[in-house]
Amino acid sequence: MGEVIWLTVRLAGVTTLLLLLLSTPLAWWLARSSSRWTAVVGAVVGLPLVLPPTVLGFYLLLALGPDSLFMAPLAPFGVRTLAFTFTGLVIGSLIYSLPFAVQPLRNAFVAIGDEPLESAVTLGARPLTIFTHVALPLAAPGYVTAAILVFAHTIGEFGVVLMIGGAIPGQTAVVSTEIFRLVESLAWDEAHRLAALLVAFGFAVILSLLLLERRFGAQAGGR
Structure with a gap:
């Protein structure tokens, strides 16, 4: 059980860190751009919210499989497939949890407004300086929310990780798929312990948010 929990936490941690980095420029663009493509990109980002996890997992399985065009560039390096690997789980988790990172960050950037950014411009600050020294600190609440949501959502993944991971012990078996395996094996007591752990974790996440x-x-009201 310890190995399953550690693998789950590791997957959630890696996914959270990568998504906070990858989602930042995308969320900034969605918040600040007036391009007509923002609606289209926003819709694509939000697809995992409405697609059944098995649908997303199916297409990821095809994309990461040995016959995929996406895998062709890796063939010379001896990598034929990323399906049923931890790396494949990370890729699937990044896509599946993407809206849970982008949306809070986008909302945080929108909430900043134009005034602080325009004030920095009048003081002669460069765009990168404005972003790192003005926008990012003001958007800190959004980063906290995004990190909690992505970590929790990754912990609770089932359909996607089962489709592309296969629940291989020590490699891709995470808490959610382990509960499924235990129930199938009629190991009710062990399944109950893991399920209760997820319930407690979910409650802690919601309470924290x-x-x-x-x-x-309260801080915003006091300013």
């Missing part, structure tokens, strides 16, 4: 929302709301 509510407390953070209250705290950040």
